Amino acid sequence: MKINNSEYRIPELNFNAMCALEELGASFTEMDKKVLSTVRAFLALAMGGDVEKAGSEIEAHVASGGSFDEIMEDISSAVEESGFFRALRA
Numbered sequence: 001m002k003i004n005n006s007e008y009r010i011p012e013l014n015f016n017a018m019c020a021l022e023e024l025g026a027s028f029t030e031m032d033k034k035v036l037s038t039v040r041a042f043l044a045l046a047m048g049g050d051v052e053k054a055g056s057e058i059e060a061h062v063a064s065g066g067s068f069d070e071i072m073e074d075i076s077s078a079v080e081e082s083g084f085f086r087a088l089r090a
Contacts, residue, residue, distance in 0.1 A: 001046065001074035003061045008046035010074065013082035017045065024051055039068060042075050 001008050011017055018028070026041035027034050036058075044054035062068075079085050 001043065001071050003043065003057050003066065003071065004064070006057075008043060010042060010046050010078040013078055014084050018084065020049070021045055024049065035068070035072075039071055039075065042078070043071075 001010065013021075021041050022028070024041035024044045025034075025037040027037070031038050040051055040054050040058060043058060044051045047054055047057075
C-alpha cells in the first residue's frame, strides 16, 4: 500500500498476522463498521506494529488529498490472497 510516497507491504495474513491485526484494533466481524480502525491496524502491521505512527501517516495522507480507496483495495487484495482467510470462509 502506498501512503505519503512510501510503499508498505502487508505481510501474508496467516493466523499470527490475523491475531496481531486484532490486537492492533481490526475487528474482522465489524470491518465495515470500523473502517478507520481497520485501515490503521493494517498499516500498523505493515509498519511493524506502531498504531500511533500509522494513525499519523494516515492523517497526513488524507490532509494532503489522499483517499482510502487505494488503501482499501490493497487491504481487500491481501485478504482475498490469504490462504488462512479463505480457509475460514470455506
